[in-house]
Every structure is written in C-alpha cells, then in structure tokens.
Amino acid sequence: MATNKRIQSLEGLRGIMIFLIVLSHMEFLKYCNFGHAYELYWHNPTIAVDYFFMLSGFGMMFSFLKHGGMSGPGGADVRLISLGFAKAKIRKLYLLYVVTMLAMVPMVFVHGWLHGKNLLMNFGTITAKLAICAPLVQSAFGTTHLSHAFNGVCWFFSTLALIYLVSPWLMKRVAGWHHVWWSIAFLPVFMIVICAVLGMVDAHVSFFDDLAYGSPYMRVWFVIYGMVLARIIFAWRMNGTVPEWMPSAEIVVALACIAWFFLRNTFVEMETASALRRFVDVLLCGGLLFTLSFERGRVSRLLERPGFLRLGHLAMYVYLIHYPLRLYWESIVLKRVMGNQMSDALGLVSVVIIVAVTMVLAVLWDKRQMMR
Numbered sequence: 121m122a123t124n125k126r127i128q129s130l131e132g133l134r135g136i137m138i139f140l141i142v143l144s145h146m147e148f149l150k151y152c153n154f155g156h157a158y159e160l161y162w163h164n165p166t167i168a169v170d171y172f173f174m175l176s177g178f179g180m181m182f183s184f185l186k187h188g189g190m191s192g193p194g195g196a197d198v199r200l201i202s203l204g205f206a207k208a209k210i211r212k213l214y215l216l217y218v219v220t221m222l223a224m225v226p227m228v229f230v231h232g233w234l235h236g237k238n239l240l241m242n243f244g245t246i247t248a249k250l251a252i253c254a255p256l257v258q259s260a261f262g263t264t265h266l267s268h269a270f271n272g273v274c275w276f277f278s279t280l281a282l283i284y285l286v287s288p289w290l291m292k293r294v295a296g297w298h299h300v301w302w303s304i305a306f307l308p309v310f311m312i313v314i315c316a317v318l319g320m321v322d323a324h325v326s327f328f329d330d331l332a333y334g335s336p337y338m339r340v341w342f343v344i345y346g347m348v349l350a351r352i353i354f355a356w357r358m359n360g361t362v363p364e365w366m367p368s369a370e371i372v373v374a375l376a377c378i379a380w381f382f383l384r385n386t387f388v389e390m391e392t393a394s395a396l397r398r399f400v401d402v403l404l405c406g407g408l409l410f411t412l413s414f415e416r417g418r419v420s421r422l423l424e425r426p427g428f429l430r431l432g433h434l435a436m437y438v439y440l441i442h443y444p445l446r447l448y449w450e451s452i453v454l455k456r457v458m459g460n461q462m463s464d465a466l467g468l469v470s471v472v473i474i475v476a477v478t479m480v481l482a483v484l485w486d487k488r489q490m491m492r
Contacts, residue, residue, distance in 0.1 A: 132423030135431025137168035177346025206284035224270040256281040262331040370417030373407040437482035
C-alpha cells in the first residue's frame, strides 16, 4: 500500500469537521424556538477540534516516517525547540491570522468604550494584547482573556504554533518508543488524568480558565496520540495488508461518531460526565484516524470525492474567517438593527449568509495564495 501520498480520506474529513465547528459557533441560534435542541444536539465542536489536533500530529509523524524517520535528514539530531520548523508550519496561515485579528480591533475598542474604558486605557489594553498575540503565545497563559482575544478561534492557531516548536523533538521520541501498541491504550487514560488535573486548576485558580481545554499543555497530548497512530498505520501500510474487517469498521466508527455528536451533550448531568465524555472523544477520534487511514471502505470513498477534498483544503481559511463575521453579524444586524427580535427564519437565514460569505472569502483568499 502506498505511503508516498496524502491520505485523502482524512483530508476530506477536514471539510466536515470544520463545518461542525462553524455550526457550533452560531450560538445566536439558542434564542430561536429550537434553541434548546440546538444546544443539546448541535452545539458540540469538541470532537471536531480534537480531530484537527490529532490529525496535525498524525500528518507530521507520517511525513517524518515517509522521509526516512530517524535515518532521514536531521532525524538523529533534533533540538528541544525548533523555531524554524514552527515558522515553516505557520507561514501559510499567519497573514490571514493577522488580518482576522486586526479586523476585530474596532469591535474590541467599541466594547471597551461601552464598558467605561477611557481612550488611553482602551488603547493600552488593545496594544498589550496585540503584542502577545502577534508571536502566537496567547494560549500559553491558560486564560481566555488572552487566548480568545480579538478573533476568539485563534487560540487554536496559537496552541498549534507552540506545539510545533517541540514537534520535531516529540516525533523523535515517539519514533523511538518500543511498545507503541501499549501507548494506544495508555495515552487516552493519561490524557483524561491530565485533563482532570488542569480542570481543577482552572476551577480553583481565578486567573486560569482554559488550561484543560485550549492550552498547549493539554492539546499536546492529542498531537502525540496522532503521532502514535501514524507510527502504527505507517508500518501497517508499508506491509501492504488491510484487515478484512476494516471496511466494516469504517462504517461502525463513522456511525458511532455521528451518534456521539448528537448525544454527547445529553450526558452533561452525569457526575462523571466530563471525564467520560473526554475519554469517548479521544477513542472515537483515534478510531476515525485509524480506520480511514487505510482508504478501503465506503466512507473513505465518499470523503475522497472532489467536493469534500476542496472543503478540506479550505478548512483553516473557513475557520479563521467565519468567527469575526459571526460576531459582527450578531452585534450589528441581530442586536442593533433587529433589536434582539430573533425568529427561527432570521436565525437560519443568518447562518446561511455567514457561511456563504465565509466560503466566498475563503475561496478568494485561496486564489490569492495560489497567485503569490
């Protein structure tokens, strides 16, 4: 089985996952008549976010192994911090990141002014936050006041950039693990323990509120899990063998993920809900990566269609663009113009407009990138 090309089924799945995130950000829908159903069944970006972090680790390790791994160029001599590697990974998206952050400055300024900040204080706060966000270090602080500053979804880019700094070192370590199969079982349990510990810090230290979800100290373990899966799948693909049950497993895991997306929030009342849900999230994301990586089932063939691959290609552009549009639309149109008079039709029309404008801008940005 070939290992010298991108795994298209995983790329196609990016398009679906990004729209699960976009849908979950349309939080004005909770004020519609179907708002309770939206919050309970449709407002669930977690499994999609987890997928992107795991896919990042998977893609880096797969490429590392494809180019020789430890015996490849630079494989044996890797420093703990690799600034050049991180710069290369973020270069494609950095300009759009800056543009979307700056696009939110007027809204942040007006928000500060409406809450009593004078001109000097407002300017100072914005300048300080921009200074922290420019080098992509905001998520390291573990507080949403910084990680979600300006364009709130940019915490993802910051966290990933910080993880990229140590990714070559991590890949070298994971590539040298002897009992990699044990890691598949051990890491999800370890990740839940880390999540619980960081969650307690979030709950008891007033400064922190994002260590257990968005910080690099939590998300790096999702990247590592993706690296572990890549090691196993790369070796399996090199052997050219695919288990007979893999096409059926694709369907089972895909259906389980769909069911989990709709039912996940119904477990919120359980005393052990948080740990249980995170454990299931990790297992299902890992299952998706594992089964789809063999590209042998009906689900893989569906995701490899040009439409899904195109959406997957635009995924990160859509991610960075949609959130500022959603915030401006809600603040100006829904609140100022419509006076918070939300209806089902207005909510649905708003989603269509935001998604349509996002897609147009994402396509235009992509064309700009190709012309450079």
